[in-house]
Every structure is written in structure tokens, then in C-alpha cells.
Amino acid sequence: MKYYLAIDLGASSGRHILAHTENGKLVLEEIHRFKNGFDNKNGTLCWDTERLFSEIMIGMKKCAQLGKIPESVAIDTWGVDFVLLDSEDNIIGDSVCYRDSRTNGMDVELSKIISEEDLYKKTGIQKQLFNTSYQLLSIKLNHSEYFDQAKTFLFIPEYLTFLLSGKKASEYTIASTSQLLNANSKDWDFDLIEKMGIPKEIFCPIHRPGTVVGNLTPEVKKELGYDTKVILTAAHDTASAIAALPTQEDNTLYISSGTWSLLGTESMYPLCSRDSMLANFTNEGGYDYRFRFLKNIMGLWMMQSVRREWKEEIGFGEISNMARESDITSCVDPQSNVFFAPDSMIVAVKEECKRTGQKTPETLGEIAKVIYNSLSECYATAIKQIEDITGITYSSIAIVGGGSQDSYLNELTAKASGKKVSAGPTEATALGNIIIQMMALDDICDLKSARKIIAKSFDIKYFG
Numbered sequence: 001m002k003y004y005l006a007i008d009l010g011a012s013s014g015r016h017i018l019a020h021t022e023n024g025k026l027v028l029e030e031i032h033r034f035k036n037g038f039d040n041k042n043g044t045l046c047w048d049t050e051r052l053f054s055e056i057m058i059g060m061k062k063c064a065q066l067g068k069i070p071e072s073v074a075i076d077t078w079g080v081d082f083v084l085l086d087s088e089d090n091i092i093g094d095s096v097c098y099r100d101s102r103t104n105g106m107d108v109e110l111s112k113i114i115s116e117e118d119l120y121k122k123t124g125i126q127k128q129l130f131n132t133s134y135q136l137l138s139i140k141l142n143h144s145e146y147f148d149q150a151k152t153f154l155f156i157p158e159y160l161t162f163l164l165s166g167k168k169a170s171e172y173t174i175a176s177t178s179q180l181l182n183a184n185s186k187d188w189d190f191d192l193i194e195k196m197g198i199p200k201e202i203f204c205p206i207h208r209p210g211t212v213v214g215n216l217t218p219e220v221k222k223e224l225g226y227d228t229k230v231i232l233t234a235a236h237d238t239a240s241a242i243a244a245l246p247t248q249e250d251n252t253l254y255i256s257s258g259t260w261s262l263l264g265t266e267s268m269y270p271l272c273s274r275d276s277m278l279a280n281f282t283n284e285g286g287y288d289y290r291f292r293f294l295k296n297i298m299g300l301w302m303m304q305s306v307r308r309e310w311k312e313e314i315g316f317g318e319i320s321n322m323a324r325e326s327d328i329t330s331c332v333d334p335q336s337n338v339f340f341a342p343d344s345m346i347v348a349v350k351e352e353c354k355r356t357g358q359k360t361p362e363t364l365g366e367i368a369k370v371i372y373n374s375l376s377e378c379y380a381t382a383i384k385q386i387e388d389i390t391g392i393t394y395s396s397i398a399i400v401g402g403g404s405q406d407s408y409l410n411e412l413t414a415k416a417s418g419k420k421v422s423a424g425p426t427e428a429t430a431l432g433n434i435i436i437q438m439m440a441l442d443d444i445c446d447l448k449s450a451r452k453i454i455a456k457s458f459d460i461k462y463f464g
Contacts, residue, residue, distance in 0.1 A: 002443065005031075005063060005070035005228070006433035007056055008237065009077040009157070011259050012036055012304065014052065016059030017430035018068055025457040026434070028427055031066070032059030038097035045100040047081065047156065049091065053163050060224050069226045072212075072437045073164070074233035076240045076429060077157040079177030079284075080132045084139075084202070085152040085159075092146045093139075095156070098130035099341045102142070106134035109141065113195050117277060122192060124183035124270040124283030125176070128296060132178035133196070140197050153202040157235040165230040166217040170204040173239035176285030181206075183270035183283050183291075209234040209287050210440040233436040234287050238262045238294075240432030243287040243447065245398050246425065246455035253383060253394045253419070256428065257403025259301045261375065263382050264294025271389060279385045287436060288447055293390075295382045298334040300403050302371045305345035310364060320408045322365030323372050330358035331373045376412035383417050396420040400428035407461075414464025425458040 006017045016032040034055045038045040056075070063070055084092040096102065107129060110119070116127060125131065139146050154162060155174045162168050175181050175188070182189040190200045207213075211232045221227045234240040241256040256262040270283040271293050284292045307319065332339075332352040342348040349367055353360045361367040379397075387393055397419045399410060404423040414421040425431060435450040444450045 003063070003068050003070045004434045004437045005060070005073040006233070006430040006437070007059065007073065007075045007160075008240075008430045008433060009036060009052065009075065009160075010237065011038075011078050014055060015430070016062070017427060017434070018063060018070065019430075019434045024453065026431065026453060027457075028430065031062045034058075038099065041094060044094060044102070045097040047095040047097055049083065049095045049156070049159065053160055056160060056164070057220075057223065064225050070228050072229040072231050072441060074231040074433050074437050075157045075160050075164075076233055076235050076237045076433050077155075077160075077174075079155075079174060079236045079238070080130055080135070082132060082135070082153055082155045083159045084146055084150040085154065086149045087151050089152070092149050093143060096135065098135070102138045103129045103131075103134040106137045110134060110137055110196070114192065117274065119179070119192075120277040121272050122182055122189055123179050124272040124291075125179040125181075126280045126282035126296065133180055136180075136198050137196055147199055147202075150199065150202050152204065154204070155235065158204075161213065161230060161232065161235075164216055164220055165214045167213040167230070168204050169211070169213050169232060170206045171211070171232040171235040172206050172208055172289070173285040173287070174235040175206050176283075177236055181285070183272055186285070186289060207232055208289070209239070210436050212440055229441070231437050231440050233433045236284065237429045239284065239286050239292065240430075240436065241400055241428040242266065242292055243432035243436060244400060244425065244428040244451070244454055246422075246451060246458065246460055247398050249396070251392060251394050251396070253386065253397045255379065255397060255399045255403075255413070257299060257399050257401045257406075257409075259299055259304065261297040261299030261379070261403070262292070262294050263297055263379055264292055265386060265390065265392075265394065267291045267293045267390075273389065276389050279389065281385070281389070287432075293386070295385075297375070297378055297382065298339055299375065300406075302334060302339055302345055302349070302375075303368065305342075306349070306364070306367055306371070309344060309346050314364070316406070319364060319368045320406055322363070323368035324408050326363070326365040326369040328359055328361055328366045328369050329373065330361065330370045331377055332356070332370060334371075334374050334378050372409055372412055375409060376416040379413050380416040383419070394419065396422065399423045400425060402426055404428075407463075410461075410463045419464060421463040423461045423463065425454065425460070
């Protein structure tokens with residue numbers, strides 16, 4: 001039996017998902033799960049890449065212990081974050097998290113080099129202060145000595161892939177999140193990079209998702225006790241999730257629902273108009289050089305933060321039921337910077353309701369209801385913008401990822417948007433990672449066939 005291992009790293013957790021096929025259906029097995037999160041290191045928010053790789057090795061060893069040796073392995077993570085490596089492949093500085101404040105004001109600095117409109121025409125990427133472009137400019141202005149030492153730039157999943165395989169390579173979907181990729185050429189925009197004063201020599205050639213980079217290094221192979229092929233999947237987790245859409249319809253929107261809600265549609269070409277720029281839509285790369293024309297919306301991060309703060313241990317399902325029983329109609333803007341990394345999400349929600357003259361939530365159910373109201377209304381607004389920009393009326397929304405389990409949010413989304421909503425699969429990111437591995441190994445012929453297998457393999461729920 002052939003096994004394929006997806007290592008899916010999110011901002012709050014990581015997991016190893018092993019897959020195989022039975023009777024034409026995909027079967028998933030979670031092998032290892034661990035917590036992730038950024039650390040405050042002397043005032044800077046950082047990722048612990050050493051611990052992440054240690055957890056990757058622990059999960060891969062569990063495969064051997066179970067006697068289920070994967071035919072291949074691939075890693076996906078969140079976007080934009082990276083490492084700089086010196087001549088001995090040591091990390092220069094820290095692996096800084098996108099939520100760190102080092103990018104404050106960098107949009108103003110970058111606009112001195114290139115206008116926001118010209119930048120959008122080149123890259124098609126929405127303005128988000130955590131973009132790689134702003135992070136690199138911050139290094140240029142505050143730690144230019146890093147570039148004197150740097151020999152290689154790698155995104156987090158590319159770096160972890162390098163530790164497994166010994167091969168340095170960049171992958172298209174994760175590179176597209178940087179705001180340094182030319183949307184038309186689908187390659188690094190070296191003209192932009194040079195204007196920013198970033199050495200272009202540190203960037204690796206870009207490969208399509210589904211590229212086999214090699215096998216495990218001798219050291220890793222010895223420690224694990226087996227060898228396997230290492231594949232560049234769609235290394236950006238959202239690109240993997242969208243590859244796993246269980247639909248064949250062209251007029252379907254998607255929401256990849258998790259810490260972030262990524263709402264958009266697939267396009268075979270970038271949409272870099274002034275209207276899409278003003279509406280703050282992005283054109284990120286997808287499998288097979290498709291474009292994910294989408295908006296990043298602050299998703300269940302708000303609910304996750306509230307749950308962490310609450311003094312009692314309580315599950316998301318129970319919180320959702322409390323929200324359902326609440327009749328508060330207050331709404332906030334989930335896109336507001338006050339919700340990006342507040343000291344207290346509960347206080348931030350209450351203060352924003354008070355500031356806008358609405359009823360202030362008091363109970364946990366009311367706070368949750370305000371968040372649900374806000375997300376569903378934000379989705380509906382974004383959908384209307386997509387339809388105005390594309391000239392297409394969409395009939396349905398496919399919600400995938402962990403957030404697709406939230407039936408109440410799905411109901412509110414269907415009601416606010418007036419669209420049919422399908423929910424599932426929940427493990428879309430890992431599934432996308434896996435089907436791209438299978439296509440790379442010629443075990444599935446194409447994306448259309450892969451999506452049919454996914455639709456057949458998992459229960460999909462419908463709302464509206």
C-alpha cells in the first residue's frame with residue numbers, strides 16, 4: 001500500500017497526516033499533532049524553527065513505528081515569513097513572525113520607492129503590512145548588515161524542506177505571497193527587488209508545485225531509518241486548501257476558513273485593475289498556475305483569541321451554541337487593525353462596539369455573536385465586490401478547512417450572502433498537499449480527477 005505524508009503547519013498547531021487510497025477513496029490518518037505559536041524574544045515575535053523541525057522528525061519517526069513508510073513527504077505552512085541563511089546555512093537574526101510590529105510604517109517607506117498602484121500592477125498582491133516586501137524593507141532600513149551576510153532567502157516551508165532534503169528551492173505559491181513576484185511572468189520581479197536595495201542573488205529559482213526536489217539527506221535518512229521522496233507541494237497552506245475544493249463548477253466561490261478567512265475565486269489570469277486594488281483583493285498563486293483572486297479576512301483568529309482569554313475551559317461548539325441563543329445585533333469590522341494583535345480581544349470587541357454606538361456585548365455568547373455577525377457580513381460585502389469586479393454572479397460558496405465545521409457561521413454566511421453554502425472537507429490543506437504529491441508521482445492524472453476523488457471521499461454538508 002502506498003502512503004503519502006502531508007506535514008501541515010499552521011500558526012497555532014502542526015500535524016502529520018498520512019494518506020492512502022481504498023476503493024478509489026482517500027483515507028486520512030493523523031499521525032502526530034503539536035502546538036505551534038510565536039515567542040516573544042526580547043520584544044520581537046519569532047518562530048522557533050528548531051522546535052518545528054524537531055516536531056517534523058518526531059512525526060516522521062512515528063510513521064516508521066507504525067510500519068507505514070510514506071512514498072513521499074511535503075510541507076505546507078502559512079505565507080510571507082522567511083529566513084535568511086549565511087554561507088554556512090545558519091539563520092541570520094531571527095525567524096520573525098508576520099504579526100511582529102517591525103513592519104509598522106514600511107508601507108510609507110516602500111511608497112517612496114514605488115507607488116502603491118504601480119506595485120499592485122506588478123504583483124497583484126493586496127496591501128497587508130505583514131507582506132514579505134515590508135519585512136525585507138524593515139531589515140534593509142534597520143539591519144542592513146544582515147544582507148552583507150545573507151546568501152539564501154527561503155520561506156519557512158522551503159527552509160524546512162531544505163533541512164529534510166538538503167536542496168534549496170523556491171515554490172511558486174508561497175513566493176506569490178511575498179509581493180515580490182511579477183503576476184504576469186510568475187517569477188521574481190528583480191527590477192522591484194533591486195529598487196528596494198535587496199540583493200537579488202539570495203533568491204532561489206522558482207519551481208511549480210508538484211516538483212520532486214530529491215530524497216532525504218543521509219543524516220535524516222539515518223535518524224529516521226528510511227528514505228522517501230521530498231516534494232514541493234503548494235507550500236502556501238491556502239493554495240493547498242484551494243487545490244482540494246470538492247467542486248467542478250466554475251461559478252463557485254470559496255472560503256478557506258481557519259485563523260484567517262480567505263475568500264475568493266479561481267482565475268486563470270491575474271486581476272490587477274484599479275478597482276481590485278482599491279477593494280484590497282490579492283492575486284496569489286495556485287496549483288497549475290491558477291490565480292487565487294481573494295481577500296484576506298480576519299477569520300476565527302478573533303474567536304480563538306476570545307477562547308484563550310476566557311477563564312473557563314470551553315469548546316468552540318459550546319461557544320457557538322451560546323452565540324446562537326444570543327440576540328445581539330452589533331457588528332464590528334473584522335479587518336480593523338485593532339483586532340490584529342490586541343492585548344485583549346474581548347476588550348477590543350467591546351470597545352469597538354462602544355465606539356460605534358452599538359450595544360456592548362457582556363456575556364461570552366454575546367461576544368461570540370458579535371464576531372459571527374461581523375464575519376458573515378464581511379463575507380457578504382467581499383462577495384459583492386468580487387461580483388462587481390469580475391462581472392460574474394456566483395451561485396454558491398464552498399467552505400473548506402477547520403472553520404467549515406462551524407455550522408452556525410455557515411448558516412449566517414448563507415443568509416448574509418444569499419448563496420448556497422457547502423462545508424467540507426475540514427482537512428482541505430492536508431488533502432491539497434497530498435493530492436499534489438500524488439499528481440507529482442503520476443498516481444492521479446490531473447486536478448479535475450483529484451477533486452472528484454475528494455468529493456467522493458468525504459461528507460459535504462449544505463446550507464441555505
